[in-house]
Amino acid sequence: MSTEKEYDELYDRLAALREQVASGLASQLSVDPQLADAINKQLDDMQAVIDAADLAAAPPPDGGLAQLAGVGPQAATVLGETRMPRGVKEYDETVASERILAVGDLYYVYQHEKIGVFKVVHKLQQLFQQGAVRLSDGPGAFGLYKFDRREVLRYTQDDRIGAYRRVLGYGSGRGAAGSRPNTDFHKLLVHFSNQVALFWRDKRISDVIRMRAYDPSFGSIAIVRRAGLDLRNNLKFTSYGHLNVLRVELMQLLDEAYRILDAPDIKELFGAANAWDVVDEVLIRYFDERLVTSPRQRMGVTGRQVLRWLGAPHILESTRAEFEALLLEIAEPAEEWITSAQSLGLAKRSETERVLPWDRHSPVGVAAPRPRRRGPNYSRRGGLGTYRGSAMSANGKRP
Template sequence: MASEKPKKTAQRKAAAPPVAATKRPSRAPRKKPAAAAAAPPPRPRPARVKTQADPSRAGLAAPEAKAQAAAATPQTGATLMNRILFIDLAERDRNRRAEIRVRIANLERIENTKARSGGLGPDLKKELDDLRLELADRDTTDDLYRGVAEQVSGKSWDVLAQSGKTDYVMRYGFMGSQYGVQPNELGVEEKEILAVCGLLLLDGLQGPGNLNFISKVTIARGEFEQNRALFMAAFNRFTTRHAVTLKSQIDKGYVDPEAPGFISGSASTSGAKGMKGQVPDADDLVYAVSANSLAAIVRRIRDEGISPNDPWLVSRMDNAFNLLTGMVEGAPPSALEIMLPDLEEAVDVEIQKENLQASQAIYFAYQLEEMRMFQVVDKIVDLFRGGLLPLGKGTVGDKLFKYFKTSTERITEAERRELYYRMFGAPGGNPSAGDPNRDFNELWLRFVSAVSSFARQISVERLLRNNVPMSVSQEQVRKAARDLGANLSRNGYGIAYFAATELQNTIINFRDILQDPDLRSAFGARDMWQVIDMVNVNYLGGAKNTHRFRTQSRAGAIIIRWISENIQRLANISGPVLSIDEISNPQMRISSGANPTLKPTDWDLVNACEQWLAVMGVQEQSVEHYSQSIEAPAMTSRPIDMPQAARDVLASVGVNLPV
């Protein structure tokens, strides 16, 4: 206050009129009354805000209650705004950092054993130094976010990271506006980057490695501008909806463990336990939100033709959120993603992981076969060969010509049908080529129904707040999953692995051909699905339900992948199979920041089961019936060959078995 008086006096002097201009006669100063001269009138003080207990927070855990108390300002008692954490982008950064740590450990192991291994060469030493620098840097390691930030800002990531400004830089899932002791609102550029990242993840684009990355970003930015008002309403509605502690997100594997203290204080949890003054602290409350989910909500609202000025916009957004998180029926089917699993991993347990991964790719191909995708491409090649397509020199012509030349190297339709027949009991196979998998359909339906019923019971319990015993338990889900996994593993031996890799490459090639703009223009189609429909109708005897089969292909791939990734859960005799917290409160996580056909979560599994049942038109009474347990069919963990003596006996009576 003492420093303010001279300043105010100088201001008054500067504002006073010049003495020469006034020429007033001097007068004796008037004496002020004693009461007025005693002291100046008191300056009004801001009213102190008195905090009151929030009944909605009465059940907070100790760390969360402590975090809220610590967030209150000592001057006014008002609560500071929580930081906004984008968990899908934070998880992508965490996964990349985990990969870097593994690579560093491997290189350091080689260097530490150089007496035997010869140590690291110059290239590997440089790689080790670069990885250490990248890991020490707090900026996000996610290539997708970096690529989008470069396109939105018009600057390279190196320039953005070294400029000292945080407008376009993300750290551990927090945008630059969240770095202060008191976080600010998300900026316009930040919202655009987040919206574009969400749209790209929704479309299955994982990073700049895609050849069409820049064009995809441009399209996504156009979609953001076209629906800017809806995006802003979604940000306002959902970015402050789910308050959780930062530690809870670290424990669940969404955020890197080094996140606490990255703004001020120690940035390493290993050396910061018990330390004071970390910003953010592990016990701080944050708002968990997903850019992927925001984009999905806006798209659903837009597709329903809802205006940003709709008086019921908030309720419609909440309803879209509930649909997308699987809490009610009617969740939309996912778009087709051709990103099949890594088939190189194997675990030597009763249920072979590599056999299930092969089954995943073959099931994916089987559904596309039912759609006639293979026959459609063959017909397009025939039309191309006969000069009946208006295609000239171009990339699609190269692809079609290469496909025509390599026709003798591919698996034939009869061979594919035999594979589907042996693995899934699908009709059309040759009985002499092997026994069909007659148990697959029932085991599949029982597992899908058990998961769906279990998830719906959780939703009903949350609505009614009752302790009604569940008709479907965790053990019933475990048994159904174990039976299906053992069945797929049993029938996944032999040629299945090698056929899966071949089919995966074929499907990727089909996607590139059918999505080519020149080919779509030749058929007057908007997308690859319209091309398939037109060829089916005009040349192959009638239309197929492409929506159903592409939904089944993706949902089925997620279901099989979940079983292969959770073999240990199925092998345990105790403990939960499905996480109730993850199913009932997915915190706006659409696909955990990664493709669910590679790393599906429990919520991804539930959503896939609901989608599969919906497109198949399975009635509620059938779902309830198949969700109940039955005695598991007799099956072995691997094929059993018939002894040669038995083969000789059968051959003597004219029965020749396949070798």
């Protein structure tokens, strides 16, 4: 437990020590910027040990108020003798890795659901039961027969849709009873992927225009870390419940569906070379859908890689060299995820906007849409879509 005088003197001594070290090693710091990171990390660790010891010390019963107010035998004669707390314990940025890994697997399954893998299997099953396709006793036919035999033991499609809505914020409706849709997930994932991609784009540019190609002194790791922590903290409170069990079952279901589609008799039926060709052929022939198989599948793969990286403690690394080495793992997946999402109109590539406020769906700097010109019959009292002297609604139809 430190006093106000000791508190001030400590930080003055730390500042003087930093200045003395920087002055003594000025020539080496200009040549080796990593040395500055190492020195700062050691000094920060020393300060963290002192702060932890002070936080662990038990405060007096009155919290030091008697010293400050001048009451009792422990009354302070000067302000420097009063108790000075260092603050409260920092916000816990750690999270159970298995919950973030479960979110990554659920996101992976969701993208395959959007592609239509389960829908294609159910369509083939329907055609098989109707005798409308030339399937009899092959491995694909037997797999179609067994596919829904364990349905009573599995989570239903409504359970899957409810989980997508609660954890990822995708889909429509309110989701499961008592749950709240996680509407912030997608914009935070877009923002984090953009910041990772921007960081490495800036790094590549600096490698070209500077003499020391791999000098880790360009780009801000603080922006990337803040974007990653925002996304991870968002998932911290939406990944409770039955998510772990659900994702294990869904991964088994997805594997079973793919094995059916990759069966020789199923591929021969459509003249396909692999299971994905079967998916595309069924979607075109029976559903007349616009194919999004390739970008959606890559979004599932790369998005899961990004989320898995957040499950590790890498985002808490404060040393630049170590952070860059760890971040390199998702440099290309983040860039590919942004490209795939952009091709589907699900994300916007950010070039200069670096901040994403919590109460907006687009980064700072993006121009807001211009308001429409109001006609002479617009009524403020009636609100948007209400016109004076007319019984028309906003879509031009009579109510």
